[in-house]
Amino acid sequence: MLSPLYSRNVIRYLQDKGLCSLLNNSFETVRELKANQKNCNLVVNLEDNIQLLVKQEKNITSDGTPHELFNEWLFQQLLQQFPVLGNISAIAPLVLHFDEENSILVRSYLSEYLDLSNFYQQNNIFPVEIASAIGTTLAALHRATFQRKEYHDFMATAPAGQFRYSFYNPAQGIDSITPEIFGQVNSQSLQFYTLYQRYESLEAAIADLAYEWNPCCLTHNDLHLHNVLIHSRWNQLDNCLIRLIDWEACGWGDPAFDLGNIIASYLKLWLYSLVIDPTLQLEESLQLAITPLEDIQPSLVALLQAYLDAFPMILEYSSDFLIRVMKFTGLALIHQIQDSIHNCRNFDNSDIYKLELAKNILTMPEKSIVSILGTQESEIISSVTKMNEVTQPEKEKQLVRLYYEKTRLRGC
Numbered sequence: 164m165l166s167p168l169y170s171r172n173v174i175r176y177l178q179d180k181g182l183c184s185l186l187n188n189s190f191e192t193v194r195e196l197k198a199n200q201k202n203c204n205l206v207v208n209l210e211d212n213i214q215l216l217v218k219q220e221k222n223i224t225s226d227g228t229p230h231e232l233f234n235e236w237l238f239q240q241l242l243q244q245f246p247v248l249g250n251i252s253a254i255a256p257l258v259l260h261f262d263e264e265n266s267i268l269v270r271s272y273l274s275e276y277l278d279l280s281n282f283y284q285q286n287n288i289f290p291v292e293i294a295s296a297i298g299t300t301l302a303a304l305h306r307a308t309f310q311r312k313e314y315h316d317f318m319a320t321a322p323a324g325q326f327r328y329s330f331y332n333p334a335q336g337i338d339s340i341t342p343e344i345f346g347q348v349n350s351q352s353l354q355f356y357t358l359y360q361r362y363e364s365l366e367a368a369i370a371d372l373a374y375e376w377n378p379c380c381l382t383h384n385d386l387h388l389h390n391v392l393i394h395s396r397w398n399q400l401d402n403c404l405i406r407l408i409d410w411e412a413c414g415w416g417d418p419a420f421d422l423g424n425i426i427a428s429y430l431k432l433w434l435y436s437l438v439i440d441p442t443l444q445l446e447e448s449l450q451l452a453i454t455p456l457e458d459i460q461p462s463l464v465a466l467l468q469a470y471l472d473a474f475p476m477i478l479e480y481s482s483d484f485l486i487r488v489m490k491f492t493g494l495a496l497i498h499q500i501q502d503s504i505h506n507c508r509n510f511d512n513s514d515i516y517k518l519e520l521a522k523n524i525l526t527m528p529e530k531s532i533v534s535i536l537g538t539q540e541s542e543i544i545s546s547v548t549k550m551n552e553v554t555q556p557e558k559e560k561q562l563v564r565l566y567y568e569k570t571r572l573r574g575c
């Protein structure tokens with residue numbers, strides 16, 4: 164039976180589990196993070212400046228569905244078992260404790276790090292080194308696990324006594340309007356479902372994307388800017404700039420999906436900054452954006468280039484990789500609208516524009532590379548190819564030959 168945690172009983176829980184001492188109770192404070200639908204998140208300050216994040220999943224079903232926090236814990240086990248991954252500093256393990264029965268997970272809370280979405284919104288600056296760090300980290304994860312059965316099998320482990328379904332294909336469109344949806348959303352938001360269903364080409368493009376879904380490596384599967392942390396002194400550091408958190412959805416997936424999600428999360432900064440007013444034409448709204456698309460484009464390009472620099476092989480494996488990244492970007496924009504409707508936000512003119520944009524990206528991905536990224540696909544790819552050509556011979560020159568010209572047996 165689940166025992167819900169609150170600010171009042173969390174310290175007691177941590178003491179029972181040996182995660183904080185029984186002394187010095189007076190130094191301990193608890194703060195609840197902004198509520199979300201999935202989890203209750205409490206930050207506990209202990210003595211010596213130690214901070215813990217205590218997550219508890221809400222609404223756990225008793226039908227044996229595997230808990231999402233189990234997945235996050237499983238990923239942490241994987242990092243420990245395979246140091247090649249655990250040593251990537253931006254994804255290094257943080258989990259200290261997992262309580263499957265009560266669906267509670269305790270992580271170290273990194274007080275020096277900030278939520279990247281908040282960082283961008285508060286400062287309205289987009290240094291390319293931050294986006295590059297995300298691209299490099301993601302490529303390291305995808306590359307290290309690419310087509311490696313041992314990682315796939317590890318992540319297929321099911322919670323004790325339960326059965327794990329095969330990995331979920333996230334390339335899903337929006338369900339048709341059902342009587343339940345009528346009951347859940349207001350009449351303005353129903354317009355979203357009506358418009359969506361009117362665009363036949365959009366539904367066809369999503370169906371194609373689902374068909375093309377190509378799971379081949381370990382993926383985060385919920386990569387948006389709230390799940391990236393940035394170091395408060397990022398501009399004085401060469402590494403440890405960022406951390407990727409919240410691995411609840413991770414699994415065996417398609418690398419283009421992670422890139423599409425993070426690009427859509429950057430686009431959200433632009434789209435939510437549009438000044439939408441019935442008296443304004445769309446052109447005027449775009450010109451008045453507080454965060455114009457041009458400000459974030461260099462970060463989008465830097466992220467993709469850093470990714471491809473660190474994992475160029477993905478282009479040999481999937482020659483239309485960037486096109487598929489764009490399609491997943493369009494799909495993620497549609498899911499953003501759906502999530503905000505479910506969180507009781509109204510469907511307004513900015514969402515209508517977002518849906519139109521998502522449709523264009525999904526149905527005309529080649530064109531959208533230019534309009535969204537501000538550059539040609541060939542420009543992004545050729546700069547990566549050039550980088551590899553330059554670095555290859557130089558690397559060879561610097562290498563000391565470790566072998567003899569002719570094989571010699573020891574002692575001969």
Ligand SMILES: Nc1ncnc2c1ncn2[C@@H]1O[C@H](COP(=O)(O)OP(=O)(O)O)[C@@H](O)[C@H]1O
Pocket residue numbers: 196199201202204216218257270271272273274276277278389390392408409411
């Ligand atoms: N280790 C951490 N250090 C600093 N902030 C964190 C840390 N972990 C989480 N946060 C903050 O808490 C929020 C929620 O954590 P997250 O694991 O993403 O939970 P949820 O699954 O509820 O989204 C994050 O978006 C981030 O702002």
Ligand SMILES: [Mg+2]
Pocket residue numbers: 389390409
């Ligand atoms: Mg999160």
